[in-house]
Amino acid sequence: MTRLTIIIILLFVVQEAYPQFNSIEFQKELPTVKVDQSKLVLSKKEGIDKGYFSHVANPIEKESRVLLASLPLEGFLMTSTYGYRSDPFSGERKFHRGIDLNANLSKVYSMLHGKVSSVGHDPLLGNFIKVQHGNYAAVYGHLSQIWVTKNESVLPGSVIGISGSTGKATGDHLHVTIKKGLEYINPTLFIQMLSKLSTKDELIQFLSN
Template sequence: MPGLADKTWALQLLVFCVLSLGCQAQQDFSLPLNSLHLTSTFGGRIHPITRKPDFHRGIDLSARCEPVLSVLNGRVSATGFDPILGNFVKIDHQGIQVLYAHLRMAWVSRGKVVEAGTPIGITGSTGRSTGEHLHFAVSISGVYLDPLQFLMGLGEQRLRDCQTSLP
């Protein structure tokens, strides 16, 4: 089974391939951070603070004071503070809800329309957190999806779109 480093490398390679093609399809897709270092995956784990079994509904990406970017075009559906999530931004991307949490600060407000790659905040360690990082979660109709698979799927689709648009 691939480790965290393998998964991070695979995602970065895929995105590099998409971006290096320079086609129109890349304009509606971005990574949530300029560089990725996966520190916690989606699914079952022992919670790092409570030390109890837990289901992690997102992924954690290590970062220090980095701008957080919207992964797709969408509208900010919520921002605020939650005791567990800390400062957060939630964006609705045509029915796909993406949560960006533990932010030091949000740079957008509810109702704002954003494009892929728009800076929406800065990474932090607010809420129940063991250190500075981005908690990134994806859901559709309240059902959480593996964000890593979601990003890989977006990247693969953009790569196919780019290949079909090349002369």
């Protein structure tokens, strides 16, 4: 009787312990994605053709989504603004035709859908990439690495290179210039305008204006 009781108790313990062991042994760690909800608003419709961010999004937020536009870096900390400034080398007052963003060998992202119109090296800009977006062109300068080639199509959030300090630079940073034809545009205002667009049609109209 005692032996039978022991066998029954052992069977009960094994039956209770197995589900707990199974749930621990075979549980897979789920990937997590950091999303700043304050930076984006999703359209109610979903799908590859219909789901667009209505605000400029951080590129790490693009998981399984189609971006309307992306920031050029994961962080957006300006170290030098557009306009007149004291030249960091000569100290003279000169016009800065773009913005400088804090970076540290950081991934550089295409802000919009477009085509790479040129890549190369410039004595001032260092290694650079120029991407054409409709009537606008974005130039990314001082890169340490270039990951795209001329005539290559890119999407918002596509990695196009790595930041650096090539050319005339005091340290690692990303220089961004926006041009409409031959006219320079303040990149900050350009990005602010993008953040106000809510649909792909509005973006196309803006870039073709």
